[in-house]
Amino acid sequence: MAQGAGTIHARDSGLSPRARLAVTVALLALAVAAPFVFYPVFLMKALCFALFACAFNLLIGYVGLLSFGHAAYFGAAAYVTAYALKAWGFDPLSGILLGTAAATLLGAVFGWLAIRRQGIYFAMVTLALAQMVYFVALQAPFTGGEDGIQAVPRGYLFGVIDLGQPYAMYYFVLAVFLIGFAIIYRTIDSPFGQVLQAIRENEPRAISLGYKTEHYKLVAFILSAALAGLAGSTKSLVFQLASLTDVQWQMSGEVVLMTLLGGLGTVLGPVVGAFISISMENYLAQYGSWVTVIQGTIFVFCVLTFRRGVVGEIIALAHRFRVRARPPPGEPVARPAPGE
Amino acid sequence: MFSWLPHFTMLPTQVLLGQLIVGLINGAFYAMLSLGLAVIFGLLNIINFTHGAQYMLGAFCAWLMLQYVGIGYWPALILAPLVVGAFGIVLERLFLRHIYRLDHLYGLLLTFGLALIIEGLFRQYYGSSGQPYTIPDALTGGQRLSFMFLPNYRAWVIVASLIVCFGTWFLIERTRLGAYLRAATENPALVQAFGINVPRMVTLTYGFGAALAALAGVMAAPIQQVSPLMGSNIIVVVFAVVVIGGMGSIMGAVASGFMLGLIEGLTKAYWPEASNTVIFVVMAIVLLVKPAGLFGRAT
Numbered sequence: 001m002a003q004g005a006g007t008i009h010a011r012d013s014g015l016s017p018r019a020r021l022a023v024t025v026a027l028l029a030l031a032v033a034a035p036f037v038f039y040p041v042f043l044m045k046a047l048c049f050a051l052f053a054c055a056f057n058l059l060i061g062y063v064g065l066l067s068f069g070h071a072a073y074f075g076a077a078a079y080v081t082a083y084a085l086k087a088w089g090f091d092p093l094s095g096i097l098l099g100t101a102a103a104t105l106l107g108a109v110f111g112w113l114a115i116r117r118q119g120i121y122f123a124m125v126t127l128a129l130a131q132m133v134y135f136v137a138l139q140a141p142f143t144g145g146e147d148g149i150q151a152v153p154r155g156y157l158f159g160v161i162d163l164g165q166p167y168a169m170y171y172f173v174l175a176v177f178l179i180g181f182a183i184i185y186r187t188i189d190s191p192f193g194q195v196l197q198a199i200r201e202n203e204p205r206a207i208s209l210g211y212k213t214e215h216y217k218l219v220a221f222i223l224s225a226a227l228a229g230l231a232g233s234t235k236s237l238v239f240q241l242a243s244l245t246d247v248q249w250q251m252s253g254e255v256v257l258m259t260l261l262g263g264l265g266t267v268l269g270p271v272v273g274a275f276i277s278i279s280m281e282n283y284l285a286q287y288g289s290w291v292t293v294i295q296g297t298i299f300v301f302c303v304l305t306f307r308r309g310v311v312g313e314i315i316a317l318a319h320r321f322r323v324r325a326r327p328p329p330g331e332p333v334a335r336p337a338p339g340e
Numbered sequence: 341m342f343s344w345l346p347h348f349t350m351l352p353t354q355v356l357l358g359q360l361i362v363g364l365i366n367g368a369f370y371a372m373l374s375l376g377l378a379v380i381f382g383l384l385n386i387i388n389f390t391h392g393a394q395y396m397l398g399a400f401c402a403w404l405m406l407q408y409v410g411i412g413y414w415p416a417l418i419l420a421p422l423v424v425g426a427f428g429i430v431l432e433r434l435f436l437r438h439i440y441r442l443d444h445l446y447g448l449l450l451t452f453g454l455a456l457i458i459e460g461l462f463r464q465y466y467g468s469s470g471q472p473y474t475i476p477d478a479l480t481g482g483q484r485l486s487f488m489f490l491p492n493y494r495a496w497v498i499v500a501s502l503i504v505c506f507g508t509w510f511l512i513e514r515t516r517l518g519a520y521l522r523a524a525t526e527n528p529a530l531v532q533a534f535g536i537n538v539p540r541m542v543t544l545t546y547g548f549g550a551a552l553a554a555l556a557g558v559m560a561a562p563i564q565q566v567s568p569l570m571g572s573n574i575i576v577v578v579f580a581v582v583v584i585g586g587m588g589s590i591m592g593a594v595a596s597g598f599m600l601g602l603i604e605g606l607t608k609a610y611w612p613e614a615s616n617t618v619i620f621v622v623m624a625i626v627l628l629v630k631p632a633g634l635f636g637r638a639t
Binding site: 060066068113114116117119120121123124125127128129131132135136138139249253256260288289290291292293295296297298299300302303304307 | 381387435438439442444445446447448449450452453454455456457458459460461463464572576577579580582583613616617619620621623624627628631
C-alpha cells in the first residue's frame, strides 16, 4: 500500500544549467513586464494561487501525500492577516508574517495528527480537519461570519511604500512569490528534499535506511502549510478581503486541480496550472455554476488521459526528441495491480 | 461575553431526548453512507467522493418524480435507488474501470471531479436553495410518549436504516455472493481463476453502493430540504466517520455512524456552537489514541 504512491513521479526538466538560466531570466523578465500588459489584480491573484499550488505540490509531488485540506492554512492565514491589519493596525509585512505563523502552527498540529494515516486516509483526515477550520471561521465572533473581513487596509510597506498603488502592490506580491518559490526550489534540491522523494518512492526502504520518515513528512507538511499560509496572507492583502471562500473545501479542490493540470511533481507545473485556472475562472465568471462543471470535467480529463499535466507533457516531449534510445527518467514502467 | 462556552446546566428531559432523536437520525444517515463507502472501498480500493452527489441524486430523483410524474414516496424508495444505481454502473464502466491499476489517489481525484460535475449541473438548473418534500401521508403525525413526542417519520427512518444496515451486513457476511465479494477483496486474481466474473462483480458493487447512497437520499428528502449542496455538506462528515470507524468492517461503519450521530446530538443539546465540529474533534482524538480507527486493522 505504501509503495502505491510511487506512481506519482517528480519529473526533472533535464535542461542544461545554461538553458535553465535562460528560462529563468526569460520568465523573470516576463514577470517584471507583465503588469504593463495585463490587469495587475489578475496577475496578483494568479501569483498568489501559483504560490499556493507550489506549496501544495511540495507535498503531493515530492512526498506523495495528498492533502485535501490545504484551504485551511490558506484561509486561516488570510483571516489572521486581515484581522491584524484591520483591527490591530499592523503594518503589511508583520501582518503577513503573523498570518504565515498562524498557518505554520495550524500545519504543525494538523500535520502531527494526519501523518498517522497514509494514502487515502491521509487525504480524508486533512479534509475533515480543514472542515473544522471552516466551521470556526463561520461561527467565531471575529471572522465576520458570511461577510468575512472586508476593506482590509493595504497600508505602507516599511512605512514608506504605498501598497494602495497597483504597481507597488504587484511588485511586492511578485517578491513574495519569488521568495516562496525559491524556498520550495531550494528544499526540493537539498539533501532533505532527496530524502522526501525517497519516502515517496518507497517508505519502508527509507525507514530501513535509518531515516525517521515521520519527522521528514511532518517537516515537509509544516513547510507546505506555512507557504500556503504566506499565499493566503498575501491574497487577503491583494483583495483586501478574507472570506469563507478561502477556507471552503472547494478551495482545497481548486489547488489540487491547478497542480494536477500543470503537472504533479514538476517545479513549474503548479505555476502554469494556476495561471490557466485563474484565467479560465475570469472568462467563465459570468456563467455561474458552469465553472464548477468545467472544473470537474478537467479533473476527469486529467486523471484519465493527462496525468502528466501541461509541464509534465512538455518535459516528456522534450525527452522524446533529445534521446530516443534512453527512456525518459521518472517514467513508471509497470504499475502494481490493486491488491498486490 | 462567555456565551459561547458550554453550559452544563440541567436540561429538560424533553429537550435532551429530542436532540438525541435528531442525533440518531443523523447517525442513521452517517451509517448508511459510510456503509456504502466501506463496501465500495473494500472491492474497488477507491474512496468514492461521488457518494455525496449520489445521495443528493437520490433525493432529487424522488423530488422530480413527485413533481413531474406524480410518483410518491413509497415507489420512489425503490425507483430512485435503481435509477441512481444504474447511473453508478454507467460511471463505473465509463470512467472508474480505467484507473484501477493507478495510484489510489487518482480514484479520489476522479470521483471528486465527477461529484463537481453532477453538483454543478444541479446547481445550474435548480439553484442553491432547497426544495421541500412532504412527508408521506402514512407517516405524518407522531406518537405522544409519556416522556416526549416522537414524530412517526423520524421513527421510521431509524428503523428502516437499521434494517438496511443489517440487510447489507447479512448480504456480505452471511451469503454466498457476499463470500465471493470478500474473497475478491482479498485476492481478485484467485477468485477470477475460479471462474467468477470479478469485473462484473466490481461494477455491480459500485452500483449497489450508489443505490445505497440514493436510498439514504430519498429517506433524507422529507427531513432536509432537497438541495444540490446536501451531498457535499454531509460527505466530509461521513469521511470523518469512516476515519474514526476504519473501513475494515461493516459493523464498524454502522456502529460508528450511529455513535457519532448520538455524540453530535448530545453536543447540540449542551453546546450548540460546537455541534458542527465535534465529530472532527472526535476524529482527532481517535487518531491520537488508536490511529488505525476504532474497528480498523492497521494499514
